[in-house]
Amino acid sequence: MSEIVIDNVGKVFGEGGGRPFLAIDGVDLRVEDREVISVVGPSGCGKTTLMRMVAGLEHPTSGEVRVGGKRVTGPGPDRAVVFQQFALFPWKTVRENITFGMRSRGATKAERDAAVAHYLTLMKMEGTEDKYPHQLSGGMQQRVAIARSYATDPGVLLMDEPFGALDAQTRTIMQEELVRLTNDNPRTVMFITHSVEEAVYLADRVVVMARNPGRIREIIDVATTRKAEKWSEEPIDDVMEMPSFTHLRGQVWRLLREQMGSDI
Amino acid sequence: MSERLPLWAWSAAGLILFFGLWQGAVSSGAVSSFVLPSPLEVLERMWKLMNQPFAGALLHEHLLSSFGRFMGGFLLAAVIGVPLGLMMGRFRLLEDIVTPLFEGYRYVAPLAWVPFAALWFGTGIGGPIMVIFTGAFAPCVINAYRGARLVDSYLIEAAQTHGASEFRVAREVLLPGALPSIVAGLRIAAGLGWQSLIGAELIVVSSGIGFVMVQGQSNLSPSTVMTAMAVIGLTGLLIDIGLRQIESRVRAKWEGR
Ligand SMILES: Nc1ncnc2c1ncn2[C@@H]1O[C@H](COP(=O)(O)OP(=O)(O)O)[C@@H](O)[C@H]1O
Numbered sequence: 287m288s289e290i291v292i293d294n295v296g297k298v299f300g301e302g303g304g305r306p307f308l309a310i311d312g313v314d315l316r317v318e319d320r321e322v323i324s325v326v327g328p329s330g331c332g333k334t335t336l337m338r339m340v341a342g343l344e345h346p347t348s349g350e351v352r353v354g355g356k357r358v359t360g361p362g363p364d365r366a367v368v369f370q371q372f373a374l375f376p377w378k379t380v381r382e383n384i385t386f387g388m389r390s391r392g393a394t395k396a397e398r399d400a401a402v403a404h405y406l407t408l409m410k411m412e413g414t415e416d417k418y419p420h421q422l423s424g425g426m427q428q429r430v431a432i433a434r435s436y437a438t439d440p441g442v443l444l445m446d447e448p449f450g451a452l453d454a455q456t457r458t459i460m461q462e463e464l465v466r467l468t469n470d471n472p473r474t475v476m477f478i479t480h481s482v483e484e485a486v487y488l489a490d491r492v493v494v495m496a497r498n499p500g501r502i503r504e505i506i507d508v509a510t511t512r513k514a515e516k517w518s519e520e521p522i523d524d525v526m527e528m529p530s531f532t533h534l535r536g537q538v539w540r541l542l543r544e545q546m547g548s549d550i
Numbered sequence: 551m552s553e554r555l556p557l558w559a560w561s562a563a564g565l566i567l568f569f570g571l572w573q574g575a576v577s578s579g580a581v582s583s584f585v586l587p588s589p590l591e592v593l594e595r596m597w598k599l600m601n602q603p604f605a606g607a608l609l610h611e612h613l614l615s616s617f618g619r620f621m622g623g624f625l626l627a628a629v630i631g632v633p634l635g636l637m638m639g640r641f642r643l644l645e646d647i648v649t650p651l652f653e654g655y656r657y658v659a660p661l662a663w664v665p666f667a668a669l670w671f672g673t674g675i676g677g678p679i680m681v682i683f684t685g686a687f688a689p690c691v692i693n694a695y696r697g698a699r700l701v702d703s704y705l706i707e708a709a710q711t712h713g714a715s716e717f718r719v720a721r722e723v724l725l726p727g728a729l730p731s732i733v734a735g736l737r738i739a740a741g742l743g744w745q746s747l748i749g750a751e752l753i754v755v756s757s758g759i760g761f762v763m764v765q766g767q768s769n770l771s772p773s774t775v776m777t778a779m780a781v782i783g784l785t786g787l788l789i790d791i792g793l794r795q796i797e798s799r800v801r802a803k804w805e806g807r
């Protein structure tokens with residue numbers, strides 16, 4: 287079981303030197319096992335900081351984060367992160383990048399080869415296994431970063447604006463792929479995004495944050511509507527024109543727009 | 551003026567002029583060959599030293615024993631210095647602990663270690679190796695440290711969140727990330743190490759190019775001293791060319807990544 291429990295978490299930056307800055311204040315959030323949540327909010331509201339605390343890359347100054355019942359004290363392969371900057375290893379090939387996390391848990395060569403073949407086929411990137419990241423387009427690099435995290439087989443997948451750098455077309459493909467991947471192989475996902483459409487399309491629940499200090503403004507349920515309206519059976523463009531979708535999107539929009547002076 | 555000479559032509563012209571003037575100065579009798587042996591004398595002496603044992607061995611055997619010591623000290627400096635530098639770049643605490651000691655050590659000339667090197671490791675192979683080590687160590691550490699600091703912190707975090715141990719982070723992220731800087735450091739280290747070695751050989755050992763120089767001096771043979779100097783310079787140059795090749799290859803491979 288890989289549920290995330292964020293238990294009254296606060297984060298102050300610059301304690302002991304510099305001016306202390308309250309980035310996150312009293313956040314309570316429970317993400318169920320195999321649930322997908324997206325996080326939206328004006329920039330600087332602490333989305334990345336919150337995710338980094340779940341990843342164990344940052345430590346809460348109050349409260350605690352638990353994953354699968356265990357307190358998070360540092361990073362681990364049970365919580366793979368897809369970074370906004372891709373963070374592929376430039377000196378490793380596509381194959382070596384995808385299997386990086388698998389090697390941490392001692393996967394055999396046969397398993398690794400199978401995973402590379404599986405993900406490259408899935409992501410329509412056959413024949414690129416021996417290329418280096420700089421030889422790939424931004425969209426392909428992002429797919430490799432996602433494959434690397436998936437192949438690690440983490441209970442929790444943390445994604446920080448993973449599609450932010452992509453053009454609209456690639457982005458749509460990646461969104462559909464993510465839905466397919468999470469359907470085929472469900473896991474707990476925390477997905478940060480700037481795009482309200484993306485947040486509503488991908489998640490079971492959308493967490494809307496507010497800033498100064500960073501906190502949760504509201505949580506909007508999407509899963510019930512998605513199931514009732516059978517979103518997963520339609521192409522993404524059609525879903526985004528369905529009244530059920532535009533209604534939820536409007537709801538998230540209003541919550542964001544009411545935050546004065548925010549630049550979403 | 552439209553036809554410009556290529557750069558190598560200028561270099562060649564400079565060398566010919568230099569050695570020509572030198573040879574001329576000695577041949578014409580303006581300078582005594584006892585004060586300054588001419589280039590031709592040096593070449594002749596070199597040939598002789600290669601065919602007739604001097605100070606117990608042939609010239610290239612002396613060179614080989616110097617080079618062996620050099621490789622020993624240089625590799626030891628790299629094997630200890632590079633991981634230490636990488637770890638200093640990775641862990642702030644280690645950096646804080648090591649830096650003051652290191653800053654002090656850096657400014658002690660490698661030759662100042664010769665008495666202790668001889669005392670601790672003897673005058674055979676251990677002492678000279680330690681002297682080269684002290685010469686080559688600092689650039690290994692500094693460049694590995696700088697290189698590691700420049701590695702994108704996201705790459706380290708990506709490795710960690712995909713389960714990499716500290717050892718794997720060092721070997722698969724810090725080391726390749728810092729490689730261009732490390733190789734540049736190794737080049738500097740090799741130069742300093744080679745210089746320190748000759749210095750050490752002047753004082754302690756009983757074989758090697760530095761020893762040939764000392765013996766040449768006490769035999770009142772300036773052409774032997776000059777021959778040894780030429781061999782030192784040429785070998786240093788070859789080591790540098792070799793490492794420069796590696797450096798540019800690493801750079802070319804890392805370019806644009
Ligand atoms: N390491 C840090 N040191 C100091 N302040 C930080 C640090 N990381 C983030 N912050 C601050 O915390 C706030 C939240 O940042 P972040 O989590 O990146 O927001 P978001 O991802 O929502 O844009 C911002 O005001 C940012 O400047």
Ligand SMILES: [Mg+2]
Binds near residue numbers: 333334335
């Ligand atoms: Mg962010």
